Amino acid sequence: xxxxxxxxxxxxxxxxxxxxxxAVGLTLTYGILRLANxxxxxxxxxxxxxxxxxxxxxxxxIWLSMVLGALGTVVAMxxxxxLLWSRMRANRAxxxxxxxxxxGLALFIRYAIVFVWGGSNQAYxxxxxxxxxxxxxxxxxxxxxxxxxxxxxxxxxxYLLQNTKVGKAMRAVADDIDLARVSGINVDQVIIWTxxxxxxxxxxxxxxxxxxxxxxxxxxxxxxxxxFASVILGGIGNPYGAIAAALIIGISQEVSTPFLGSQYxxxxxxxxxxxxxxxxxxxxxxxxx
Numbered sequence: 001x002x003x004x005x006x007x008x009x010x011x012x013x014x015x016x017x018x019x020x021x022x023a024v025g026l027t028l029t030y031g032i033l034r035l036a037n038x039x040x041x042x043x044x045x046x047x048x049x050x051x052x053x054x055x056x057x058x059x060x061x062i063w064l065s066m067v068l069g070a071l072g073t074v075v076a077m078x079x080x081x082x083l084l085w086s087r088m089r090a091n092r093a094x095x096x097x098x099x100x101x102x103x104g105l106a107l108f109i110r111y112a113i114v115f116v117w118g119g120s121n122q123a124y125x126x127x128x129x130x131x132x133x134x135x136x137x138x139x140x141x142x143x144x145x146x147x148x149x150x151x152x153x154x155x156x157x158x159y160l161l162q163n164t165k166v167g168k169a170m171r172a173v174a175d176d177i178d179l180a181r182v183s184g185i186n187v188d189q190v191i192i193w194t195x196x197x198x199x200x201x202x203x204x205x206x207x208x209x210x211x212x213x214x215x216x217x218x219x220x221x222x223x224x225x226x227x228f229a230s231v232i233l234g235g236i237g238n239p240y241g242a243i244a245a246a247l248i249i250g251i252s253q254e255v256s257t258p259f260l261g262s263q264y265x266x267x268x269x270x271x272x273x274x275x276x277x278x279x280x281x282x283x284x285x286x287x288x289x
Contacts, residue, residue, distance in 0.1 A: 017150035017249020020203035025198030031237025041220030047203025074199035241285030
């Protein structure tokens, strides 16, 4: 393996980690609420912009800004749950209706962002830091931070899902919502926790993507297809499967650029998804749907 290929793999791991965080949030809402939320990528963008405002306008440390951006995104997601999704569930809306509504919500968020912040690329207020030389590879410091944050977030999610009452309730609702309700689980509370966790991880992913690239209005929209590919490839409703699939897709996209060019990255993600699903229709891992 030459240095260029190794560099591309490292870049792919960084991008895959970002996709993984957002894909986990998407697969949780898909597995628990049965909602294919096409607005998820734009909530990711919203998290990045809220972080940008806290960092540049409020002159707040980038790490605290990420926390504030995550809180703002959670509030926005809970607002959409209150005003839109809970009413649609009460009216027993079809999956097609929910998909169309989520696309409409995505467009609303995106153009609201353009209206407020404009359409140009923006960057966080950060000191310039040189790339680190690790085993002959030039790795930007922001990529190292992204990888560390992603690992911490995934470990935190694992602990929450496996060792807390909330996590166990979420897994029960994902397996069978009616049985969970009969068993005495407060499903409405689980739904709120689902949005809170999904919003936090998604906003963190958006902020991290802004660290390694730039903050722009369509950043989440360009990642929505790799997110859905990760969710489906990893087994719908399976957060661990989504993480593994996101890393596979992130690395494959970056490694393919010398041969196909960067404009075909999304095509690579979808090709891998189709290829695997032809062999394993339910994905690489067991899902909840």
